[in-house]
Amino acid sequence: MASAGLRTLVSKRCLTSLGRRELSCSSKALQKTHPAATESSDSSHDIIYGPDHMQMRDSLRKIIQKDINPFVDEWEKNKAFPAHKVFKVLGDNGLLGVNKPVEYGGLGLDYSFSAAVAEELGYINCGAVPMAIGVQTDMATPALAKFGSDKLKQEFLAPSISGDKVACLGVSEVGSGSDVASIKTRAARKGDDLIINGGKMWTTNGAQADWMCCLVNTSEGKPHMNKSLVCLPMDSSGVTVAKKIEKIGMWSSDTAQIFFEDVRVPRSHIVGEEGQGFTYQMIQFQEERLFAGLLALVPMEKMITDTIAYTRERKVFGKPILDNQTVHFTLAELQTEVELLRSALYRAIALYIKGQDVTNLASMCKLKAGRLLREASDKCLQYWGGMGFTQDVLISRMYRDMRLVSIGGGADEVMLSIICKFMDTLPKPGK
Known part of the structure; x- marks a missing residue:
């Protein structure tokens, strides 16, 4: 398997520090750093990620390239993907329980490692499969892992981490x-x-x-x-x-x-x-909304870079579309917005790892991710012209898929209401 050594690696080593900060982990995980791990990954985003996060991302990238992306077009055509098969591959490589307890098959790492996985899932060439994986890791299981009995965890959490149950x-x-x-x-x-x-x-x-x-x-x-x-x-x-x-x-x-x-x-x-189910679900929503924001980053970067490549080659009135100031300025603005979202997400994750309630920040990030996805996919697709209106290019799929982020997991308007509660600007009942 692409990252068959990941579980062995994590079971033998415990990371004492990563990059610029201390991280705690409840399993004997990742004791050494691996400088080589950053060679094939973007190591510039090191506020919450260190070499070990990058090694985990590299392992997942190989799985995506081998076991997922070659089949995405077929799955999209068939309107279904084999969840048990895909989840089993991910489970065998330790990627469905990154921050879950070791005694139930998880890796016992802090949420920054789950964030690294969520961000890397953006390299899958559709929105549907990453979302389904996120349901397994960040939406249906966090409350069970935090509050469930040992019996429930043995029956439902452990096989979900291993990929034996969806x-x-x-x-x-x-x-x-x-x-x-x-x-x-x-x-x-x-x-x-x-x-x-x-x-x-x-x-x-x-x-x-x-x-x-x-x-x-x-x-x-x-x-x-x-x-x-x-x-x-x-x-x-x-x-x-x-x-x-x-x-x-x-x-x-x-x-x-x-x-x-x-x-x-x-x-x-x-x-x-x-x-206590409502309370547990609200707690569970923190990870769901962070996941949604993290999952948005790579697709938006791909939209922008693919659009740059296309508009550099496609000529109108004798010059590349990209040479028009409105085009390259717009793409620069979008890239800036993506980086600002990334910074907000990384701050929320750093606070979440410390045990703080990040409902407000997670809601802000989710709101921004949904709206920015809509803006980026719409503006980028526009520069593809008629080609963007076909199903032959990835931008059209992203335009369709990513519209959901402003709706699912709490609509934009709900995120705004939550933010207003923290700002104490929401009208009181009866007014």
Whole structure:
């Protein structure tokens, strides 16, 4: 495998310092630095990354080049990718549990290593597959890893880290998207079991998943205090994958509508404390939104560099399109915005590693990533002219796929509301 030595490397060494700062790790991981690791990676972005991060990125890059990118066009055409096959390759190389506990198969490293993986996933030639991987690593499993019982972690987290099980996140519903508190799916107690009724919508990996991290109402009362996260096996009686949703982008990722009818799950499948599901999900959203921002960086850089190459060769009125000031100035502005987003993300990650709540910064980064992706893909596609309106070039796929970032994981307007709460400018109830 492209990085078969990664698990061995991590199991033998513990990094005491990386680059300019100290990092802590709970496993015996990465004791030495590897100067050679930076030779094939961009080592200029070293605020949170050191040589070992770059070595991990190099290992993932080889997997992407060998096991993913050669097949992306086929997966896009078929509107599906083999999640179990792809996740198993990543799991075998230790890349699905980078910051997860060692005792459950993770590498036990801090979140900066997960950030390095998320950023590197941007080299996949579509948005759908990286998003599906992110569901597994940063959306469906963080709360389980932090708050779940040992039994739940053995049953659901460990096989998700190894790539033997595919996970999905069940939060959104037909009438409840960004407004998480308004979900209707209910889990009623019956002895030592929960009986779940309702449904979930826009569920990434839903058609292939083995289990769902499912947010349900487990009691009456205030909407922020009556919810629980439940590990729900997707082969349970009463679970129905109603349909795969056709989307304008993210074609190769399956997105499902799912119904629950009297689905029986042991109460022991509740993650952490009953009634704390809303809080856990808000905590979980921090990593989801950081992931979304990180995943945006490389695609935008590719849009810009590909557009530079195309407009340098394509001539209009006897000169390259790139020679027009409005073109090269616009591309320079976009590159500047990408670097500013990167700096904000790296700051948020550095604070997150220290244990700080980065809800505000993560929301800002997610908001900026979604809007900048829309701007970059639109402006770059414009300079491709008629070619950009075909499916023959990557820019058109990025234009379709990346539109989701301003919607999924909390729409732009929800990010703005969160930021306003921290600014104390949101109108109080009743006004």
